[in-house]
Structures are given as C-alpha cells and as structure tokens.
Amino acid sequence: MSPAVFSHGDLRLYLLSLLAESPQHGYGIIQSLTDRTGGTYTPSAGTIYPRLAKLEEDGLVTKTVDGRTTIYAITEAGRAELAARENDLAGIEAGLTDSVRLIATEVRQSVQDAMKSLRADLAAAEKDDRTAAKSRPRTASDDSRLLSREEMHRADAIINAFRARVRTDLRTHVAKGGSLPASVVTDLESALDEAARGVTVALSSPGH
Structure with missing residues (x-):
C-alpha cells in the first residue's frame, strides 16, 4: 500500500x-x-x-x-x-484488506520465484560438476559434495518458504483486527531455538 x-x-x-x-x-x-x-x-x-x-x-x-x-x-x-462516517470507515477497511491480500499473493509469488532460482542454480552446479568429472575420475567425495549442495538448496527453500508463510499469516491476522498474544511469539521463538539446536546437534554428531 x-x-x-x-x-x-x-x-x-x-x-x-x-x-x-x-x-x-x-x-x-x-x-x-x-x-x-x-x-x-x-x-x-x-x-x-x-x-x-x-x-x-x-x-x-x-x-x-x-x-x-x-x-x-x-x-x-x-x-x-x-x-x-461509519460507511467511509468500512470502505477504508476494505481497502486495507485488499492490500494485505495482495501482499500475501506477492509473497507467494516471491517464494515461487526463489524456488525457480534455486533449481536453476542447482542445475548449473550439477552441470559444472559433470564437466569437471570428465577430466578426472569421479570419487565418493564428489558424490557427497553434490548431495550436500542439493540439500543446502533444499534447506534454503524450506527456510524461505517458512518465513514467508508465517510472516504473511501474522500480518494478515493483525491487519484484520486480530490480536497477537505475546505467548504466541514466545512459543514461535522457542520452537525456532529448539529447531536450531537440533540442527547444530545433528551436524556435530559422528559421521557428519
């Protein structure tokens, strides 16, 4: 808006x-x-x-x-x-709702565009690896590196999609006059902290 x-x-x-x-x-x-x-x-x-x-x-x-x-x-x-001026106010509120709906659409499009870009980057990386493999024997390390790169792109896409979805849900809810209790934000923060710790533990475990 x-x-x-x-x-x-x-x-x-x-x-x-x-x-x-x-x-x-x-x-x-x-x-x-x-x-x-x-x-x-x-x-x-x-x-x-x-x-x-x-x-x-x-x-x-x-x-x-x-x-x-x-x-x-x-x-x-x-x-x-x-x-x-109750009718005038209703018109203003309707305009705000339309605006928030448009934001949600733009966010979803942004996520879709980001996914397309990630897939393009991954395809380019795979092509580079194939080109490099022609000049030397392929090793287990090459396979592991390629797999890790693929999973890194997937992790990026998941994180971006999650952020966009939650941000849109929160803003749409508040814009429509809904309340956002501090407990909801605290629970979100705790869940994200727990998820981050889980990733850290998983990466530091033997074999990673």
Whole structure:
C-alpha cells in the first residue's frame, strides 16, 4: 500500500478509529498503521503528529503528557464523527484488506520465484560438476559434495518458504483486527531455538 491510499480525510478518520480502540502514543499509532497495512505503509512522525494536533484542535482527541510520553485519546465528539462516517470507515477497511491480500499473493509469488532460482542454480552446479568429472575420475567425495549442495538448496527453500508463510499469516491476522498474544511469539521463538539446536546437534554428531 502506498501512502496515497490514505487521503487526508481517510487518514484522519482512520486515526480516530485507532484511538477509539484504545488511547495510544504517537509511536504506537505509527506501529498500528504499519501492522494493519502489512508493513507496506509506515508513516513518518511528520505525517502523524500534525494530524493528531489538528484532531486535538478540532476537539476530537485529547492528549495527556506523562513524563516524556504523550498519550492521545478520542473524545465524545470524535466518537460522534466516527459514527457519522461509519460507511467511509468500512470502505477504508476494505481497502486495507485488499492490500494485505495482495501482499500475501506477492509473497507467494516471491517464494515461487526463489524456488525457480534455486533449481536453476542447482542445475548449473550439477552441470559444472559433470564437466569437471570428465577430466578426472569421479570419487565418493564428489558424490557427497553434490548431495550436500542439493540439500543446502533444499534447506534454503524450506527456510524461505517458512518465513514467508508465517510472516504473511501474522500480518494478515493483525491487519484484520486480530490480536497477537505475546505467548504466541514466545512459543514461535522457542520452537525456532529448539529447531536450531537440533540442527547444530545433528551436524556435530559422528559421521557428519
């Protein structure tokens, strides 16, 4: 999603909708916009803060300064404007959903392209090995090296596909308004750490 998707009025309304969910500080608002657009739109502070100031000037939000943090909250007048423009907000949300769906499609295409590239690299490597083999006898070491190269390409493809799938699932879920508990991310981190340790142990075992 490009910044142009949000016109001045659309961004103003969407900011109100974010604050209607809960009071937030400026960075939290920027992060929410990033998450809900699948990471394709990260507004600058120079874009967000002037609009928040205008919303405050219009009486639609209030701000509370707590130390170095400024928290913004929607007012009753802000909720009234949000309710009056409910249809407009629905249109904006639909646009965000379409954008995230497009991101998912592009990610899948990227993975497919990466797989094609890996297969091409593997074919080229095999051709080089065949050419080299013509000038000298083929050994068990050659076979092992070729097999390892093939498995390295396969491992790369698996890792890239996993990353793309999980990243897309997470961003799509959050963009649709779903919650992402810290426990889910912690479990993901633990599973990946365990998998990495398993690979390390397997590679260091006798015979590898």
